[in-house]
Each structure stands twice: as structure tokens, then as C-alpha cells.
Amino acid sequence: MKILFISLGCDKNLVDSERMLAKLRAHGYQLVTEPGEAEIAIVNTCGFIQSAKEEAIETILELGALKKDGTLKKIILTGCLTERYKEEAAELFTEADAVIGIGDNRDIVDILDHVLAGERVVRFGKKSDAEMKGDRIITTLPFFAYLKIAEGCSNGCAFCIIPKLRGRYRSRSMDAVLAEARELSQAGVKELIVIAQDITRYGMDRKDGSSLAGLLGELCKLDFH
Numbered sequence: 519m520k521i522l523f524i525s526l527g528c529d530k531n532l533v534d535s536e537r538m539l540a541k542l543r544a545h546g547y548q549l550v551t552e553p554g555e556a557e558i559a560i561v562n563t564c565g566f567i568q569s570a571k572e573e574a575i576e577t578i579l580e581l582g583a584l585k586k587d588g589t590l591k592k593i594i595l596t597g598c599l600t601e602r603y604k605e606e607a608a609e610l611f612t613e614a615d616a617v618i619g620i621g622d623n624r625d626i627v628d629i630l631d632h633v634l635a636g637e638r639v640v641r642f643g644k645k646s647d648a649e650m651k652g653d654r655i656i657t658t659l660p661f662f663a664y665l666k667i668a669e670g671c672s673n674g675c676a677f678c679i680i681p682k683l684r685g686r687y688r689s690r691s692m693d694a695v696l697a698e699a700r701e702l703s704q705a706g707v708k709e710l711i712v713i714a715q716d717i718t719r720y721g722m723d724r725k726d727g728s729s730l731a732g733l734l735g736e737l738c739k740l741d742f743h
Contacts, residue, residue, distance in 0.1 A: 522559045526564045526597070531562055541653075558630070565598040565599030582613035592633050594614065596618045596626075602683055615639070618641045619641070629641070651690070651698070668690060
């Protein structure tokens with residue numbers, strides 16, 4: 519079946535989308551870029567600021583119209599908007615066949631199987647289950663890619679919703695980050711953009727001596743030529 523995947527919001531969200539895309543392709547789904555070609559649409563939403571929420575809602579309504587006229591068969595929603603509003607989002611977006619949280623993205627193929635079997639899936643797993651490793655389909659220009667080194671935030675600023683959406687800060691191991699960097703280099707990537715909700719906190723939650731300075735030093739030793 520043909521799947522349209524729409525990734526909204528930040529580059530961290532894009533990396534999550536790239537991991538889901540790899541799972542879907544590995545299980546035989548065909549990925550398309552035009553809504554008119556798709557049978558299934560998956561939206562990785564953003565729910566951080568008002569304009570991002572409005573964009574997500576507009577996208578969902580547009581896809582709902584395509585489903586109503588028979589162009590689309592199924593719609594799946596995930597990402598920060600659904601994580602923020604959970605059951606409220608499931609009740610509001612009746613056109614969606616699945617509404618899931620970020621901790622369930624790792625099970626996107628299983629969720630799609632349930633949807634294709636005629637079930638409506640509403641599931642919100644632990645934020646700590648959000649996947650930080652695995653194969654990706656790089657959707658940026660081929661010479662660069664994003665490298666996510668951590669997930670979540672523990673700063674707890676009164677004005678920011680990120681800890682509620684993504685959970686507490688958790689750094690990836692340096693070995694895992696460097697292994698992914700090497701894979702990207704071997705795939706032809708020339709430039710890595712290091713990303714996280716709070717890059718400077720990298721390694722502070724670990725007990726193995728990891729630090730941003732140490733990680734950058736090791737990344738600079740890799741061959742990207």
C-alpha cells in the first residue's frame with residue numbers, strides 16, 4: 519500500500535519521522551509524496567506553539583477531506599500535538615483511525631496493521647519509550663543529515679511545554695551516537711547537524727563521563743570527505 523508521511527515541526531521530529539519511514543519501507547509499504555497517490559496518511563504533528571498547532575490542525579482537516587471523498591483510506595496521527603492533548607485529540611479528530619503518542623512510534627507498523635484490520639487505535643505509551651536509535655530514511659538533501667544526541671528536557675521552565683511533551687532529558691550513549699554518525703558518513707553524508715532539545719546538557723544525566731565537548735571531539739575525528 520502507498521503511504522504519505524507528513525512531518526511537521528522541528529528537526530528532532532523529522533528524525534523521528536525518518537525512523538518510522540525506515541520501518542514502514544522495511545515492511546513493504548511504498549512511500550509517496552503526493553496526497554492524491556496515497557492510500558494511508560501518517561502525520562507526525564507539532565504542538566509546541568500556537569502557529570504549529572494551527573498548521574497541524576489544518577493539515578489533519580485537509581487529509582480528512584481527502585478521506586471523505588475516498589482518496590485516502592486511513593489516517594494516523596502522532597507527535598507532539600497528540601502527546602499534548604491525548605484523548606482530547608482522539609475525540610476531536612474523528613477522521614483519524616489512530617491517535618498515538620511519541621512513545622508508540624516504535625510500533626508504527628503494528629499500529630498500522632491494527633488500523634488496516636478495521637480497528638481504531640488510541641494509545642499513549644511512556645515518553646521514555648520514544649526511540650532514539652534504528653535505521654532512518656534521510657529526507658534532507660543528501661549531503662547533510664541531523665544527528666539527534668538526546669531526547670527531552672529537564673529544565674522545567676515555566677513558559678515551556680517541552681518536558682511535558684518529550685519527557686525528562688536523556689542522553690544517548692556516545693558509542694551509539696558515533697555509530698550512527700559513521701553510518702551516515704558511509705551513506706555519503708558530508709555534514710552532520712547535532713540536535714537535541716538542550717544540546718549543552720548532553721551527558722550530564724549519564725554516569726560514564728560523556729560530555730558535549732568529548733562527543734564533538736570524537737565526531738571531528740570521523741571522515742566526512
